[in-house]
Amino acid sequence: MPLTTSLDIINAACALIGEDALQSFDGEAGQAAHSIYEAAVNFNLGIYPFSFGKELHQLARVTGATPLSGFTNVFDLPPDRLGPPIYVTDDATDPGRRFARFALVGDVVHCDADPLFAMIKILPAPHRWSATFRSCTITACAAQLAFSLASDRQTLETMNSLAYGSPIENFRGGQMRAAINEDAQATPPRRADWGNNPLTNSWRG
Numbered sequence: 001m002p003l004t005t006s007l008d009i010i011n012a013a014c015a016l017i018g019e020d021a022l023q024s025f026d027g028e029a030g031q032a033a034h035s036i037y038e039a040a041v042n043f044n045l046g047i048y049p050f051s052f053g054k055e056l057h058q059l060a061r062v063t064g065a066t067p068l069s070g071f072t073n074v075f076d077l078p079p080d081r082l083g084p085p086i087y088v089t090d091d092a093t094d095p096g097r098r099f100a101r102f103a104l105v106g107d108v109v110h111c112d113a114d115p116l117f118a119m120i121k122i123l124p125a126p127h128r129w130s131a132t133f134r135s136c137t138i139t140a141c142a143a144q145l146a147f148s149l150a151s152d153r154q155t156l157e158t159m160n161s162l163a164y165g166s167p168i169e170n171f172r173g174g175q176m177r178a179a180i181n182e183d184a185q186a187t188p189p190r191r192a193d194w195g196n197n198p199l200t201n202s203w204r205g
Contacts, residue, residue, distance in 0.1 A: 003134060004127040006037050013141035017155060032148060038123075040140040042082060044133065045121055047171050048180045049086055051187050052128045056092060059109060059116045069103045071110040079107075081120035092117045095188075132182045136175035139163040 003012055010033045011021040025034040045053040059075035067074050077085065084104060090113035091097045102111040109116065126134065143159030146152040165173015172180060 002127070003138075004125070006034065006126065009126055009134070009138055010034070010037050010141060010145075012138045013145055016138065016142040016159075017146045017152075019145065019149060033145065036141055036144045036148065040137055040144065041123060044137055044140065044176070044179075045082060045123070047176060048183070049121070050130075050133060050179070050183050052124050052130065052133075052183075053082075054086055054119055054121050056117055056119050058092070059118055061114060061116075062108065065108075067103075067105075067110040069105065069110040071103060072112045073110070073114050073116070075109045075111065075116050077107050077109060077118065078120055080122060082123060083121055085109075085118040085120050088116065088118045090116055130179060130182050132175060132179035136163050136179050139175055 003009055007022065007025065014021055022030055022033060024030055057078050059077065062074040062076055065074035087098050088102050088109060088111075089097045089099045090111075091099075099113070101113070102109050102116070109118070129137070139159050140163045143156045143163065146155035146159065161174065163174050164171040164176050169177070
């Protein structure tokens with residue numbers, strides 16, 4: 001059966017450590033399990049910019065706002081993003097274009113350019129994940145569930161080691177390394193940003 005929902009992921013994690021499956025996220029146990037799921041996914045997405053965990057958005061300009069930063073325009077960042085933008089650009093047609101003439105102020109961006117775009121991290125549904133990322137996240141959830149349900153520190157450490165490798169690998173070993181490698185193979189390499197120089201920037205205006 002395809003693992004397409006957050007409940008599917010948690011139940012796969014429960015099966016990994018011999019716990020009974022949940023019927024829903026209702027009740028105290030269900031809410032705790034859902035918190036474990038969200039924390040594991042958010043953490044894993046923060047380790048590496050996975051292609052399925054980011055989207056390019058055109059930012060909405062805030063009409064009538066007067067920035068105090070010296071820039072001309074204010075743009076809202078999408079409310080469903082995870083953390084700050086991965087990058088900001090004034091040219092969505094150029095994947096290599098990186099833009100630095102902006103100020104990030106809380107939930108808005110101050111900038112002279114218009115329009116403006118931002119690559120943001122999102123919380124993708126499990127059906128969008130790669131198989132290796134799914135396996136890593138299930139294992140990570142199993143580790144936290146083992147400790148939450150039975151205070152089983154040995155299983156916690158074993159599962160975390162399987163998911164992320166040894167401590168010296170900075171959470172990029174184990175199954176996470178396989179997930180990173182798979183995503184890197186499917187992502188075009190970023191070319192050198194030769195166009196980001198004062199002469200070209202002046203020509204762009």
